[in-house]
Amino acid sequence: MHFGRKKLAKPLENKDARPALDVQSVIREARYTFVRGLGWAGVMSGFINVLQLTVPLFMLQVHDRVINSQSTDTLILLLVIAIAAIILFGILDFLRALVFQEMAKSLLRRVNLPAISAAMRVALEKGSLHGTQVLRDLSDLRNFINGSTIGAPLEALWSPIFLLVMFALHPYYGIAGLVAVLILIGFSLLGDLLVRQVTKEGTDANLRNIGDIGATVSNAEAIEAMGMMPALAMRWRREQIHASELLDVGNMRSKGMYSMTRTVRFGMQIVILAMGAYLVIIGETTPGAMIGGTVIMGRLLLPFDNVTRDWRAWVGAISAWKRIRSMLEETQSEREIKPTPRSEGPLLVDNLVYAVPGSNVPVLRGVSFELFPGEILGVVGPSAAGKSTLSRLLVGAAKPTSGGVYLNGHNAYLWERGSFGDMVGYLPQSVSLLNGTIRDNISRMRDSNPRKVINAARAAGVHEMIGRLPLGYDTPIGAGRHTLSGGQQQRIALARALYGWPRLLVLDEPNANLDAEGEASLIRAVRQAADSGAMVVLIAHRQSIMQYAHKLLVMQDGRVKQFGERTDIIRNMSNEGDGIKNIPVIAHKQESGGAA
Incomplete structure (x- = not known):
């Protein structure tokens, strides 16, 4: 024994210490993965948008060429070309979906481990609610990239293709389309100004309420025994109503702007059809161009309509990524990644x-x-x-x-x-024991050596007690599983420590x-x-x-x-x-x- 030692030993400096995780590198790689995937998806969106001209151009040719010439050969040729273009459209649309899926998977693979580590660090410092938020953000971001919402802005970027075709059909068509696009963009920006702040306040209030409820549920026995539930329910109800009112205001404004953009879109299609009819009457265009221009106008405005509808999803995804990045940067590990050999010392x-x-x-x-x-x-x-x-x-x-x-x-x-x-x-x-078997908990969730598990259990004096459980060391414990007393949990936790x-x-x-x-x-x-x-x-x-x-x-x-x-x-x-x-x-x- 060394009971008489009073002098403090000088700490060693580990020269091999280096950051356990280069967070900036992870963020750069994740951003590069996203931008590269978005670039490929954007190129495919260009071809997809061109192929979406197949239907209006086919209608134009049928009206102006096939019907006038009464040529079945021309009709068959146009039909073959149109079907081939539509098949190619379907293939490219499917490949773009696969690109989005790969983007989501790659992003999750790069960020998942550091995000989980950051969540554990934040949970230790600020509580479990803050720690689990980054995991929810990762899930929301993955669902956003995998969904159809992400494709709307890419298609909107290629809208000049449709504008050029409309200008080619007639300058009035192009001017009407350009005015409609500018109106929809203005509605989108106005909607963001009206919705952003109130939705943020409502989301924050809702998260606080969920956190309060989650923290309180862990004390359910005391709440039930002392009759605290009515008072707590009233408090939760007030907080939920407040959060719901804020979110309802945001949703109402968002839905109002979306209704206005749809009204503009349908109204502009009517206007372009009426304009086309007038131009046909005065002989400046053909009936096929009138029909084609109407269809192209609808296709031109659809991505902007979707952007207005899904703008909040984009804002939410951007906010989720900012929270993930901020948490990774704030919790950048200072710990070593080089394993240190087991050693003895004071x-x-x-x-x-x-x-x-x-x-x-x-x-x-x-x-x-x-x-x-x-x-x-x-x-x-x-x-x-x-x-x-x-x-x-x-x-x-x-x-x-x-x-x-x-x-x-x-x-x-x-x-x-x-x-x-x-x-x-x-x-x-x-x-606290984790969800799993008793063997998993004692072995610290590792692929364990059964001899080490039994030795630890014997040292803690729980080997015989575990043997009396339904499945022994393989008895599952945790939420909704076999319930252990406080003393049993403490002794198993002692075996885990040993x-x-x-x-x-x-x-x-x-x-x-x-x-x-x-x-x-x-x-x-x-x-x-x-x-x-x-x-x-x-x-x-x-x-x-x-x-x-x-x-x-x-x-x-x-x-x-x-x-x-x-x-x-x-x-x-x-x-x-x-x-x-x-x-x-x-x-x-x-x-x-x-x-x-």
Whole structure:
């Protein structure tokens, strides 16, 4: 044992450290993928738009050439050409859909992993609602690219083709088409000005309401037991009505603008038909040109009509991408990607300061101590002393404001997560098991070695309990599956923390839900881990387990009040009349393999 060491070891600088993720590179690649795919789709849209002239041109030729010449050969030739053009149109339209699908798949493949990592980081700092938002944005973006909405602006870009054909039929046709297009573009811009802000406010209010409901549902038992549901329902109802009213205003304005654009489109088709009839009467055009011009006018205005209708979808997709990009940039990882070999060494906490993001009041203030292999450290102190925050920083789940946590000289926060997880076991205060089998949970969702899983379960004292479950280690747990008691969940979570015999074991209130048998198993596991050379950090209010600690860290108001040998600390605190004097003073016996 190394109980007498007071000098803090100097942290090592890892020269191989480099960013775990080049976010700017990911963003550039995603943007390049999107632009390249959009370029190919745009080229195909040009050919598709040209081929869409097949129907009006076929009608024009039939009226002006076939009917006048009474030639069936000409009719058959025109029919063959038209059918071939329509078939080619269908093929290109299908290929364009495949391009959009590949764009969505490629974008998701490039951004998915960093987005999930960013979501986890944001969930740790701001809560699960903010963390899951980026995943919803990814899904919305994928659905947008896969849908038909994305193609409308591409077709609108090729509208000059139809304008040129209309000018070729007659200048009046072209002027009428140009005026109609400008009117529809004006309606689109006006609609965006009227809808953008109110829709954003309604969406934000709706997301806040959903977050409030989701956070409250987790306390359903207390709500039901204390009759809080009527009051909560009224509050939710008010918030939902407010959000719904904002969204309804936006929808009403959007639908109003869409109705106006459709009115203009149908009205302009009537105008162009009447104009064509007049031009036929005065002999300036033919009946075929009149019919063809009317059909082309409808096709010219259709993409602008669709753009007006789907403008909000484009704005929503752009907003989703901005949120994704912003989150990736804000959470750009500083952690290493190079795995660090498993090693043994002390745990050094050096002048650790932590303040919640957005707050100027630190939760931890200059915490420093050192722990050596084989030692058990008990962390005690009143509520809100910063004990749980310290545990999160020890395992790299939060970024220190200043100072650092070093395990064998390596920064715990910057350590590559996979190899760091092999070194550390963590049992948080709020125990949560993941959807999956008990085997999956104990093995940390890895392809596990059954022997390691059973060894961890035996160490935690849950092997026999698991054997009594319906499917043993293959029993599925989680939402809607086999329900475990609080004590069973805590002991399985302890087995997960012990899996692979980590070098650092951080346990936050590990005996909170345990009975006498469970606490005895916990004590055996802690002592066995220390005997194997692991460093154990225990945070507990129930003081009985603290008699097995070698050292004590007394915290108050985020600071270290005292740190040292357990017996020395208890003696000092007893003299000062502190409540910690109730911790039993039991001398440790030396056993083979480490301290008992």
